[in-house]
Structures are given as structure tokens and as C-alpha cells.
Amino acid sequence: MMVAPKSHDKEAAILDAQMPRRRLLAWLSGFGLFASALLAVVSDWLFFKPRVTYGPNARFAIGKPEDFPPGTRIAREVERVCIVREGNKIAAISTTCTHLGCIVAIADTGFACPCHGSHYDQDGSVTGGPAPKPLPWFQVTLAPNGDVVIDKNASVDPGTYLTV
Amino acid sequence: MTPTKEPPTPNSGTALTTLRELPQNVWNSIFRNPLPSTDLERSSTSFTNFFLHIHPVKVNKNTLRPAYTMGLGLMATFLFVILVVTGVLLMFYYVPSTTQAYDRMLDLRGTVAFGIFLRNMHRWSAHAMVAIVFLHMCRVFFTGAYKRPREFNWVLGVLLLLVTLFLSFTGYLLPWDQLAFWAITVGTSIAGYAPVIGQQMKFVLLGDTTVGQEALLRFYVLHVAVLPAVLVLLVAIHFWRIRKDGGLSRPAVPTAPAPDSGVVKLKKVYGLQGFVRGPFTKLGNVPDDSVYSWPNLLMAELFVFVLTISAILVISLLFNAPLEQPVNVMHPPNPAKAPWYFLGLQEMVSYSAFWGGIGIPGLMVAMLFLVPYIDRTTHGVGKWFAKERLLANTIFLAVVIVNVIFIAIGTFFRGPNWSLVWPF
Numbered sequence: 057m058m059v060a061p062k063s064h065d066k067e068a069a070i071l072d073a074q075m076p077r078r079r080l081l082a083w084l085s086g087f088g089l090f091a092s093a094l095l096a097v098v099s100d101w102l103f104f105k106p107r108v109t110y111g112p113n114a115r116f117a118i119g120k121p122e123d124f125p126p127g128t129r130i131a132r133e134v135e136r137v138c139i140v141r142e143g144n145k146i147a148a149i150s151t152t153c154t155h156l157g158c159i160v161a162i163a164d165t166g167f168a169c170p171c172h173g174s175h176y177d178q179d180g181s182v183t184g185g186p187a188p189k190p191l192p193w194f195q196v197t198l199a200p201n202g203d204v205v206i207d208k209n210a211s212v213d214p215g216t217y218l219t220v
Numbered sequence: 221m222t223p224t225k226e227p228p229t230p231n232s233g234t235a236l237t238t239l240r241e242l243p244q245n246v247w248n249s250i251f252r253n254p255l256p257s258t259d260l261e262r263s264s265t266s267f268t269n270f271f272l273h274i275h276p277v278k279v280n281k282n283t284l285r286p287a288y289t290m291g292l293g294l295m296a297t298f299l300f301v302i303l304v305v306t307g308v309l310l311m312f313y314y315v316p317s318t319t320q321a322y323d324r325m326l327d328l329r330g331t332v333a334f335g336i337f338l339r340n341m342h343r344w345s346a347h348a349m350v351a352i353v354f355l356h357m358c359r360v361f362f363t364g365a366y367k368r369p370r371e372f373n374w375v376l377g378v379l380l381l382l383v384t385l386f387l388s389f390t391g392y393l394l395p396w397d398q399l400a401f402w403a404i405t406v407g408t409s410i411a412g413y414a415p416v417i418g419q420q421m422k423f424v425l426l427g428d429t430t431v432g433q434e435a436l437l438r439f440y441v442l443h444v445a446v447l448p449a450v451l452v453l454l455v456a457i458h459f460w461r462i463r464k465d466g467g468l469s470r471p472a473v474p475t476a477p478a479p480d481s482g483v484v485k486l487k488k489v490y491g492l493q494g495f496v497r498g499p500f501t502k503l504g505n506v507p508d509d510s511v512y513s514w515p516n517l518l519m520a521e522l523f524v525f526v527l528t529i530s531a532i533l534v535i536s537l538l539f540n541a542p543l544e545q546p547v548n549v550m551h552p553p554n555p556a557k558a559p560w561y562f563l564g565l566q567e568m569v570s571y572s573a574f575w576g577g578i579g580i581p582g583l584m585v586a587m588l589f590l591v592p593y594i595d596r597t598t599h600g601v602g603k604w605f606a607k608e609r610l611l612a613n614t615i616f617l618a619v620v621i622v623n624v625i626f627i628a629i630g631t632f633f634r635g636p637n638w639s640l641v642w643p644f
Contacts, residue, residue, distance in 0.1 A: 101424070104424045104427075105420075105423065105424050106427050106428070106434065109427070109428045109429065109434070110428065110432070110433060110434060111428045111429060111430055111432050111434075133549075133550035133551075134549075134550070155409075155569075155573055156405070156406045156409035156410060156569065156573065157405045157406065157408075157409035157412075157430075158402065158405065158406065158552045158556060159549075159550065159551070159552055168637065169637070170552050170553070170554035170555065170556060170636065170637055171402070171406060171552060171554075171555065171556040171638065172566075172569065172570040172638045173570065173637040173638035173639060185570075185638075186569065186570050186571060186572060186573055186576075188573060188574075
């Protein structure tokens with residue numbers, strides 16, 4: 057029983073020695089197949105990751121500063137931000153719960169999430185529940201025409217206000 | 221093999237005879253085998269009929285014991301068939317558009333003949349399939365049926381459970397009502413907690429940063445094309461492997477011949493499978509504990525089918541599938557709950573998003589995949605709650621009970637803001 061495989065191995069070894077070209081081609085084909093498969097995965101990922109999204113714009117104007125008198129604290133539901141004005145300072149706090157993406161409601165103590173019971177204070181810091189992070193603050197700027205512009209792609213440190 | 225009649229020679233009959241024999245000739249050309257009356261013909265049914273050739277010629281008596289399998293795997297298959305049929309019919313009236321989907325749900329209720337009934341059947345079958353696939357897994361575990369040589373079929377089964385859950389999850393969004401929207405918002409956010417690629421994965425799954433038109437379209441394509449195709453392929457391999465792994469699991473039989481079996485003792489007979497798996501001397505050595513698939517297995521399958529479809533029909537007549545208010549992206553319902561089989565997950569998530577949503581479920585799935593490669597013992601196969609498997613069965617039962625408790629808490633004991641409530 058031991059003889060047969062040995063002689064077979066020997067034959068194969070001789071064949072290999074005689075035909076390094078065949079071996080090389082086999083390796084190259086194998087590598088080519090593997091590389092193609094890898095390329096397919098990468099291109100699939102690129103295909104499925106949209107370059108353009110059709111959702112609402114991340115940068116939008118909300119109106120003049122006068123529209124938000126001092127003491128204002130209103131949630132803009134479509135854009136999912138809360139506009140806060142204290143004195144002559146304006147800020148925008150996200151109302152998307154950092155836990156699982158529900159919309160937090162404005163509560164007496166700050167914000168409360170209806171889905172899993174997360175609580176935040178007036179500045180968006182977590183005061184209870186499973187939320188892992190405070191609510192982010194978005195950059196607020198003044199457009200040349202005097203409109204207040206919020207950019208949800210740009211986060212700022214909590215407590216950063218725009219003075220108007 | 222099959223007894224064939226002398227083929228009629230050309231021009232042997234008049235036009236009249238040809239006409240008279242026409243129905244019989246058409247019949248014979250379709251069905252190669254007559255209705256079996258002998259064992260040979262019973263064997264032939266498995267070879268000559270496309271729909272029956274999935275069956276072995278003979279099947280072990282243990283396989284047919286209702287108390288052993290409870291027909292759960294077959295039930296899951298039949299539920300999938302019902303889901304495909306009702307699903308395809310529903311596709312004729314559904315549009316995966318955020319502006320139209322909900323109206324189409326109302327149309328199903330109001331204007332489409334049998335629309336509400338089809339939707340009920342689809343919804344309840346989907347719920348039932350999740351439950352039955354899970355119970356089937358429990359059956360396989362408690363009977364030790366995942367052991368060698370069936371390890372890989374267990375792995376395929378775990379994959380099938382995951383595909384079933386994903387199918388159900390993608391279907392959940394399609395009615396585009398409040399329940400759908402917020403369950404998917406919560407569910408995909410859980411995916412976002414996966415380390416490193418979580419946020420990217422969520423973005424690709426939704427096709428956008430939030431649940432919207434792109435997500436609806438993606439979930440629709442996954443639900444009606446991609447996932448069913450994957451499921452069918454996996455089921456095909458799952459079934460094929462049942463046969464190749466030696467049929468359903470059963471208690472080991474003593475290899476010594478039964479004292480008074482009355483079978484003529486043969487020297488050594490090689491079964492056809494012997495050439496593949498090495499020689500085994502079965503014929504004449506063991507008492508024959510198998511019966512012909514026709515009609516025994518066929519009748520058992522028919523019974524399970526009738527049972528399954530009757531149950532779904534009755535439930536669909538009695539209860540309507542829920543449809544809540546149309547999506548309002550500004551007002552989540554309070555509490556916003558996932559489908560019941562994900563409520564255990566949601567309950568765990570309310571303690572810690574990462575551990576509840578990714579960590580512990582990931583560990584449980586990994587453990588499920590590895591079960592047959594960790595437990596390498598071979599005893600206790602083919603028997604419910606075998607004494608030799610006390611430890612394994614206890615661990616598994618404990619995990620099942622913990623999951624059921626979490627689902628029960630999430631379903632009945634959670635009210636507004638996910639606070640504990642008393643339901644009674």
C-alpha cells in the first residue's frame with residue numbers, strides 16, 4: 057500500500073521538474089481567480105454604496121434670526137434638529153437619539169426618547185437610559201443674505217453658539 | 221425496470237383505434253410508472269417521478285414517528301411554499317414606493333378580491349415560519365441530531381434560520397406603516413453598532429442616512445428576489461445532505477442479527493452505497509426496520525401539508541394582519557417595538573446597544589455555528605433528551621428559556637418610554 061503513493065509522488069515530482077511552466081501557469085490562474093473574486097467584492101460594495109442620496113439636504117437655511125426670539129426652544133421635525141436661542145446666541149442640537157435613531161421629544165428636563173427610554177438634559181448630555189453618547193450639536197452660520205444656516209455634516213462641541 | 225407493454229407497431233390499428241387509445245397513450249407518456257401495487261413499482265416511484273425522486277426508496281420507521289421529528293422541518297418548507305405563492309400574488313398589486321405602498325395596503329383591504337386574505341396568509345405564515353424554524357432547531361438539538369456526520373447540515377440550518385429572520389425583517393418594512401418604519405429604524409441602527417464597518421453597513425443597507433425611499437426599494441429587492449433565491453439554494457443543499465448523511469438521525473441499532481429474525485444469513489453483501497462509504501453488511505444482518513416511501517412517507521408528508529395549510533387558512537380567516545397608521549417620520553409611536561422575535565433583542569438593547577444588539581447575539585450565533593464542532597461525543601443520538609446529553613441539553617434549554625423570557629418582557633411588560641408596565 058505504501059509503494060503506490062510513493063511512486064506516484066515521484067512521478068509527479070519528475071513531471072513537476074520537467075514542467076515548471078505548467079506549475080507556474082496553475083499558480084498564476086489560481087491567483088488570477090482569487091484576485092478577480094476580491095475585485096468583485098470591492099466593486100459590489102462600490103455599486104451598493106450610493107454616491108448620491110435622495111434624502112433631505114444636510115445643509116439648510118431655517119430663516120432669519122428674528123424668527124427665533126430669545127428663549128426659543130423648538131424642534132424642527134423634518135430636519136431633526138432643535139433650534140435653541142438664548143439671548144443673542146443660537147445653536148442647533150440633533151433630535152436623533154444616539155441610541156437607535158428614534159426622534160427624541162423635547163421634555164421639561166431636556167430631551168426624552170420614546171423608544172428605549174433615554175433621557176438627555178437641556179444641552180443634550182445623557183442623564184439616563186441606554187444612549188451611549190450625548191446628542192451632537194451642529195454648526196450654525198449666517199448666510200450673506202442674513203439667513204441662519206445649519207450644516208448637519210459639521211458637528212461642533214456642545215456649548216458652541218452663533219452670536220447674532 | 222417498469223413493466224412495459226408491447227409497443228403498438230405502426231399502422232397496426234385504424235384511425236379509430238388510435239383515437240380510442242389516445243387518452244391512455246397520453247397518460248402513459250407522462251407517467252412512466254403505474255400506481256404501485258408491487259414493491260418493485262413502489263421503488264420505481266422514487267426513480268421515475270420528478271417530484272418524488274427527492275425521496276429514498278425506503279425510509280426508516282423512526283423517521284416516520286411523529287413524536288420524533290414532529291414534522292417541523294417539513295412544516296417550515298410548506299410555510300415557505302405558501303409564502304412564495306401568496307408573496308408572488310401580492311407582488312401583482314404592490315408598489316415599493318413611499319408614496320404608494322401604504323395606499324396599496326389599503327387597496328388590498330378594500331378593492332382587491334381576496335387581497336386581505338392573501339395578506340393575512342402571508343403575514344401569519346411568515347410569523348409561523350420564524351417560530352417553526354426555531355422549534356425545528358430545538359428538535360434537532362434535543363435529539364442530538366447535529367452530531368457526526370450531520371455537522372455541516374446543522375451549519376446550513378443555522379444559516380437558514382438567519383436567512384429566514386432577514387427575510388422576515390425585510391418584509392416588515394414593505395407596508396410602510398408606523399410599525400414598519402420605526403421597527404426598521406431601530407433594527408438598522410442596531411446594525412450600525414457593529415464594530416468598524418457598522419455605520420458603513422447601515423448606510424449601504426439603507427442606501428441613505430435614514431429610512432426612506434432607497435431603503436424601501438432595497439428591502440423590497442432583497443425580500444422578493446435575493447433572499448428567496450438564497451433560501452431556495454440553501455434548502456436544496458439542506459435536503460440533499462439529509463440523504464447523503466444517511467437519512468434522518470435515529471438511535472443506533474445493534475449490529476448483531478436479531479435472534480429470530482428469520483432472515484436467511486448471507487455472507488457479505490455490498491450495498492450500492494458501500495462503494496462510496498466503504499463496505500457495510502446490512503442486508504440479512506440487521507432486522508429490516510425500514511418501510512417503502514410510497515405510500516408511508518408520502519402520506520406522512522401529505523398529513524403535515526394538510527395540517528400546515530389548514531392552520532394558516534383558519535388563522536387567516538379569524539385574524540387580520542395588523543396595519544397601523546401611515547408612516548409619520550416625525551412621530552415615533554411610544555413605545556416603538558420591533559417584531560416579536562426581535563423583541564428579546566430590543567429588550568437587551570435597552571440595557572446596552574452594543575452588547576444587546578451585537579455582542580451577545582453575535583456570540584450566540586457563533587456558538588450555534590460551532591455546536592457540532594465543540595460537542596464531538598457520539599452518544600445520545602436519535603432520542604429526545606437522552607440521559608447522556610444532560611449537560612448539552614441543559615445549557616441549550618437555558619439559553620432558549622432566557623431568550624423566551626426576554627421576548628416576553630419586551631412584548632408584554634414594556635410600555636411608553638420602555639418603562640416596565642404590568643399588562644394585566
